Amino acid sequence: MNYTYGPVPSRRLGFSLGVDILPYKTCTIDCLFCQLGRTSNLTIERGSFFPKEDVLSEILTLARRENPDYITFSGSGEPALNSDIGWLIREIKKEVPQKVVVLTNSTLLWMPEVREDLKAADIVVPSLDAGTDEYWQKVNRPHPDLEFDRMIEGLIAFSREFSGEIWVEILLVKGVNDTQENTDAVLSILSRMRYTKIQLNTVVRPPSEKSAVALSQEEMEIIAERFPPNTEIVSTFQKRGKHVSAHGDCERILAALARRPMTINDIEQSLGIPAERAEEVLKKLTAEDKARKTIHGQDVFFESLK
Ligand code: SF4
Numbered sequence: 556m557n558y559t560y561g562p563v564p565s566r567r568l569g570f571s572l573g574v575d576i577l578p579y580k581t582c583t584i585d586c587l588f589c590q591l592g593r594t595s596n597l598t599i600e601r602g603s604f605f606p607k608e609d610v611l612s613e614i615l616t617l618a619r620r621e622n623p624d625y626i627t628f629s630g631s632g633e634p635a636l637n638s639d640i641g642w643l644i645r646e647i648k649k650e651v652p653q654k655v656v657v658l659t660n661s662t663l664l665w666m667p668e669v670r671e672d673l674k675a676a677d678i679v680v681p682s683l684d685a686g687t688d689e690y691w692q693k694v695n696r697p698h699p700d701l702e703f704d705r706m707i708e709g710l711i712a713f714s715r716e717f718s719g720e721i722w723v724e725i726l727l728v729k730g731v732n733d734t735q736e737n738t739d740a741v742l743s744i745l746s747r748m749r750y751t752k753i754q755l756n757t758v759v760r761p762p763s764e765k766s767a768v769a770l771s772q773e774e775m776e777i778i779a780e781r782f783p784p785n786t787e788i789v790s791t792f793q794k795r796g797k798h799v800s801a802h803g804d805c806e807r808i809l810a811a812l813a814r815r816p817m818t819i820n821d822i823e824q825s826l827g828i829p830a831e832r833a834e835e836v837l838k839k840l841t842a843e844d845k846a847r848k849t850i851h852g853q854d855v856f857f858e859s860l861k
Contacts, residue, residue, distance in 0.1 A: 556617070556810055557605075557609070558574060558575055558576060558609075558610045558613050558614065559572055559573060559574055559575070559613055559617045560572075560573040560575060560630075560811055560813075560814040561573045561621075561623070561811065561814075561826075562621050562623040562624075563811060563814075563815070563817075563821070563826075564821055564824040565625075567680070567722070567789055568624065568625045568627060568656060569624040569625065570623045570624045570625075571623055571626070571656070572614070572617055572623035572625070572626045572627065572653070573627055573630060573814060574610075574614055574626060574627065574628045574629075574630065574634075574643075575629070575630025575631050576604065576605060576610055576628065576630065576637040576639065576640065576643070577604060577630055577631045577632040577633070577634065577636060577637060578596065578604055578631065579595070579631040579632075580592065580593075580594055580595050580596065580631050580632050581594075581595075581596040581598060581604075581631060581632040581633070581636055582594045582596070582597065582598075582632035582633045582636070583597070583598065583599050583632075583633045583662040583663060583697065583698050583701060584597075584633070584662060584695045584696060584697045584698065584701070585597060585695075585696040585697075585763070586660075586684075586694065586695050586696065586726075587693075587695075587696070587728055587731065587762060587763060587764045587766065588694075588728055588758045588763065588764075588767040589762065589763040590760040590761060590762065590763075590816060591632075591763070591815070592763050593763050594632070596632075597698050598636065598698065599636075599698050599700055600636075601636050601637070601638040601663070601666075602636070602637070602638055603637065603638050603639050604637055605639075607639040607642060607643060610639070610643060611643055611646050611647070614626060614647060615647070618647070618650075618651045618653055619651065623653060624653070624654075625653055625654050625655070625656050625678075626647060626651075626653045626654070626655050626656070627655075627656040628640060628643075628644075628655070628656070628657045628658065628676075629657075629658040630814065631814070633659065633660050633663065634657055634658070634659065635657070635663045635664075635669045635672065638668075638672075640657070640672050640673070641668075641671060641672030641673070641675055644657070644673075644675035644676050645675045648675065654677040654678060655675070655676045655677050656676060656677065656678040656679070656680060657673050657676045657678075657679050658680045658682075658724075659673065659679060659680070659682070660681075660682045660695070661681040661682055661683060661706055661709070661710045662697060662698075662701050662706050663709075664681070664706065664709035664710050664712070665702075665705045665706055665708060665709030666709070669709075670709065670712065670713045670716055670717070673713065673717065674713075674716065674717050674718075676719060677719050677720065678719055678721075678722060679713075679717060679719065679720075679722075680722045680723075680724050680754075681710055681713070681721065681723060681724070682695075682724050682725070682726065683723050683724070683725055683744060683745070684725055684726050685703075685737060685740075685741070686736075686737050686738070686739065686740020686741035686742075686743065686744055687703070687736075687740045688703035690731075690732045690737045690740070691703050693732065694726075694728055694731050694732045707744055710744075710748060711744070711747050714748035714749040714750060715748070715749060720751040720752075721748075721749065721750040721751050722750070722751055722752050722754055723745065723750045723752070723753045724753075724756055724789075725741060725753065725754070725756065726756045726757065726758070727755065727756070727757050727770050727775070727778065728758055728767045728768065728769075728770075729757075729758075729768040729769060729770050729774070730768065731767070733770055733774070733778065735781075738778060738781055738782075739781075742781070742782065745783075751785070752785045752786065752787065753782055753783065753785060753786040753787070754786075754787055754788075754789050755775055755778065755779055755782070755786060755787070755788050755789065756788075756789045757769040757770045757775060758851075759789075759851075759852070760815065760851060760856065761816050761849050761851040761856055762851075769852055772788070775788045776788065804826075804828050804832060804833075804836050805839070805840065807826055807828070808822060808826065808828065808833065808836050808837065808840070808846075809840065809845060809846070809859060811826060812846055812857055812858055812859040813859040816849065816851075816856040816857065816858040817856060817857060817858075818854050818855060818856055818857075819833050819834060819855070819857075822837075837857050840857075841857075844860055845860055846858065846860055847860055
């Protein structure tokens with residue numbers, strides 16, 4: 556699998572076939588909390604990074620074989636940086652019944668061509684972690700050519716042009732963007748746009764910067780009270796696992812870890828590999844220096860060392 560991973564458990568989307576159409580790690584920003592580490596290729600130049608027919612063929616094969624709930628463009632950076640994304644979404648929609656989701660950091664929505672591309676999706680999940688440029692610089696550390704006000708106007712324009720669902724994600728980092736000043740500014744932007752729901756999130760996976768600390772459930776609930784009723788705190792994934800064969804467990808776990816750090820429970824739920832077997836494989840991968848254990852909050856994650 557070169558361009559897809561999973562289906563993986565997503566706290567927001569059930570079983571989701573991930574699509575990754577960017578070279579690692581290509582993004583327009585460099586979030587403090589990024590689970591992929593620092594942005595090595597900070598850019599706002601869109602491009603066609605891989606042969607689009609090959610990407611489409613792999614997505615369709617996996618979608619038909621694994622029957623995920625959703626097909627989600629996210630992966631190793633900002634998916635809208637790939638200029639093939641609109642074509643890919645439209646072709647997927649012609650061939651398979653799954654809903655297509657795009658997770659975007661919102662930074663390129665000021666470009667009309669990006670808005671046009673993302674309009675082909677069923678659900679778009681734009682990030683809005685900061686309500687002002689000051690907070691944006693602190694929490695998301697954007698490319699120097701990006702402008703906060705232009706991004707916000709693009710997000711608002713997209714919300715009016717797009718007819719699908721918009722789930723706004725706000726990721727809060729303790730002591731950074733969890734202030735009343737920031738949440739008031741975010742609420743003011745939300746009052747100018749259309750959205751289906753708001754999802755409050757915090758640092759649930761090992762972050763790029765050790766200083767990025769999660770809020771407690773209680774702190775999240777206090778902040779959620781300031782938001783409209785259609786706001787949810789993204790909770791731990793609990794859907795049942797899907798059984799698949801044990802063949803190639805090692806390769807499948809490594810491929811999944813290469814995309815994101817995972818707990819044993821994540822592996823069990825998304826790959827259908829029983830916890831005991833996953834533990835065995837992870838022990839082997841750790842001994843071979845292909846993976847390592849890392850503690851974040853109360854959870855033990857494993858990440859790829861490849
Ligand atoms: S969290 Fe997403 S938007 Fe932020 S740096 Fe990582 S890949 Fe880019």
